[in-house]
Amino acid sequence: MSTTTSAAPPRPPKETRSARRVRLTDRTRKERNLGWMLAGPxxxxxxxxxxxxxxxxIWLSLFDFRLTDPSGRSFVFLGNYVTILTDGLFWKQFGVTVIxxxxxVSVELVLGFALAMVMHRALYLRTALRVAILVPYGIITVVSSYAWAYAFSNTxxxxxxxxxxxxxxWFGGTWSALFTVCVAEIWKTTPFMSLLLLAGLAQIPDDYLEAAKVDGATAWQRVKRVILPNMKAAIMVALLFRTLDAFRIFDSVFIMTAGAQSTETLSFLAYRQTISxxxxxxxxxVSVILAILVVLIAVMFVKVFKTDLSQQRGVKK
Amino acid sequence: MKVSRRTQAFWIAGAILIIAYAIIPVIWIISLSFKEGDDITNNQFFPTTWSWENYKTVFASDLFTTALRNSVGMSLIATTISVILATLAAYAISRLEFPGKRLVLGVALAITVFPVIAIATPLFDLWRNIGLYDTWLGLIIPYLSYSLPLAVYVLAAFFREIPWEMEQAAQVDGATAWQAFRRVIVPLATPGVFTAAILTFFAVWNDFVFGITLTSSEAARPVPAALAFFQGASQFSQPTAPIAAAAVVVTIPVVVLVLLFQRKIVAGLTNGAVKG
Structure with missing residues (x-):
């Protein structure tokens, strides 16, 4: 706008045109201001x-810094990262987290799909189903961890x-302890997965299934050839959300095993290093590494997602 | 689609299985909370005698009652502020054109992706320096920033579905701008705001990481964190059954909200995720 005002004295017709433009930008400017006023806070x-x-x-991760010894703080650049990445313990915990x-996530996908199918098809008990399934979703993770820890406890x-x-x-060995953690985690989060899948399932037109049935497709064929390809987007979204979430698992490990029997995950490592x-x-x-890993997972998903969707579109056209 | 009686029986059986799946662990923790004495270690699902003893213990303990007060107070404050801010932001995002709109959405997405623990540990350091460590405010602030993305996404998805032309239609019919907003837009937007509030409340009520990293005493410790510290640090000789009782108490609000608003919660969860 400063360019219009500082321009050489304009002739009358131009004047009105530029005035109109000023008014227009004025209006958009107001909208912009309002937008930032509302979204700003x-x-x-x-x-x-x-x-x-x-x-x-990120800054602190470049220092050798112990809270109880502030004067001993020294700059080590990437030293901490070298220490962590060359430590076998880190890779073990990385492995536990990945497992x-x-x-x-894979059990939840299968189970969640079954749950979504039932919710989609059952004509009765719909409200009861919805209420029941929301209880694990809404319950505090710490509470569900305790419920399962006590259920598996031999005392x-x-x-x-x-x-x-x-x-x-159950909590005496790595694998059985991890099993209990996985059970608690699956119980708590499958409902969320199944609701996302249900939303995808509801978008498949009934005609498709009807047509497949008329053509003599078996139930399994209908699932594999009609339902699954048509809800790819919902599946990807559900997988992305849950993978990112599961990778940051902390609460249930803290409550159920406290990291004993080599069940420590990366989030737990970050917590223990800093707080304890x-x-x-x-x-x-460790926090920075964890964040980078999470971002990498997200980017990977989005990449696969994009190529997958464009391929799908290509086939359809 | 025509459904035969046999296939419908199959789906009903599935429905009953799912209901059992969802509530058995809940019934287990309830039944554990009513156990007393030797029953606690009887390795049975149900107690032989039902006792209120654990509830009495829990409510007589300052550890739990202050934590409950902290949790309720901080969750309500954080939810209220978060929903107000998110409503304004979601309105701007769904209705207005302004530069940086994508930036706001991008930042919101980045925060949901970023590991909570990676924020909590640096906050621990920062809060100790500026005196917010172990205070209500010190927890409410991170609750806000972590619940806002969810609330913004849910609300923006809702607002996009509102037929805003109705506002102009009402004005044409002689309503003032304020009346049009009050009588037409507010009733349409309320269910969305409500749903966002419930989901935000769940998220904040569930917090554990901030609860244990940013508190050191009863001053601000919320229930989930307090539950974890019941063990050993408490006066209970055997805290299992009292923990179960405390767990049941904090689950009640969740169950009530679910019972009242199940339909809205499902809509809010799936709208935000699939369209957002």
């Missing part, structure tokens, strides 16, 4: 609290009695 609240800690974490993620639980396992100690051991530099580096 939320934006600031989101950035202020997360922006600084993220930058701070939990892969196992829970308090009923699981051993139910399956005749005697005194078997007050190794702020090292802990921050």
């Amino acid at each position: 939320a934006f600031i609240a989101m950035v202020a609290v997360t922006g600084y800690p993220i930058l701070n974490a 939990i993620t892969v196992v829970t 308090y639980g009923f699981v051993n009695g139910l399956f005749g396992l005697g005194d078997f100690d 051991r007050v190794m702020v530099g090292l802990g921050s580096a």
Whole structure:
């Protein structure tokens, strides 16, 4: 706008045109201002609290810094990252995190799909189903972790009695402890997965299934050839959300095993380094690595998602 | 589609299985919370005698009652502020053109993706320096920034579906701008705002990571964190059954909200995710 005002004295017709343009930009400017006035507070609240800690974490991760010894703080550049990435323990915890993620998300996908199918098809008990399925979703993760930890416990639980396992100690070995964590995690989050899948399922026109049935397709063929290809988008969204979530697993590990029997995950490592051991530099580096891994997973999903969708579109056209 | 009686029986059986799947662990923690004495270690699903003892213990303990007060207070405050800010932002995003709109949405997405623990540990350091450590405000602030993205996405998805032309139609019919907004837009937008509030409340009520990293005493510790510290640190000799009782108490609000608003919660969850 400064260019229009500083321009050489304009002739009358041009004047009106530029005046109109000024009015127009005035209006859009007002809309812009209003937009930022409305969205600004939320934006600031989101950035202020997360922006600084993220930058701070990246900065601190370059130092050898122990909270109890502030004067001994020294700049080590990428030293912390080298320490972590060359440590076998980190890779073990990375492995545990990956195992939990892969196992829970794949079981949840299959189970969630079954749940969604039932919710989609059942004519009765619909409200009861919806209420029942929202209970695990809404329940506090710590509470569900306790419920499962006590259920599997050989002192308090009923699981051993139910399956005749005697005194078997579920939390005494890595694999059985991880199993209980996965069960708790799956129970709590499958409902969310199934609701996302249900939304995708509801978008498939009934005619498609009817036509397949008329053509003599079996139930399995209908699922494989009609239902699954038509809800790819919903499946990808559900998988993305849950994978990112599962990779950051913390609450249930903290409550159920406290990291014992080599069940520590990456989030737990970051917590333990910073809060319990007050190794702020090292802990921050673990946090940064975790964040980078999560972003990588998200990017990978979006890449696969995009090529997948464009391929789908290509086939259809 | 015509459904035979046999296939319908199959789906009903499936429905009953799912209901059992969802509520058995909940019934288990309830029944554990009513156990007393030797029953606690009897390795049975149900107690032989039902007792209110654990509830009495829990409500007599400052550890739990202050944590409950903290949780309720902080969750309500954070939910209210978050929903107000998110409503304004979502209105701007769904109705107005302004530069940086994508930036706001991008930042919101980035925050949902970023690991909470990676924020909590640097905040621990920062809060100790500026005196927000172990205070209500010190928890409400991160609750806000972590619940805002969800609320913004849910509300923006809702607002996009509102037929805004009705506002002009009402004005043509002689209503003032304020009346049009009050009588037409507010009733249409309320269900969305409500749904966002419930989902936000769930998210904040569920918080554990901030609860344990940013508090050190009863001053601000919320229930999930307090539950984890019941063990050992408490006066209970055997905290299992009291923990179960406390767990049941904090689950009640969730169940009530679910019972009242199940349809809206499902709509809010799937709208935001699929369209947002």
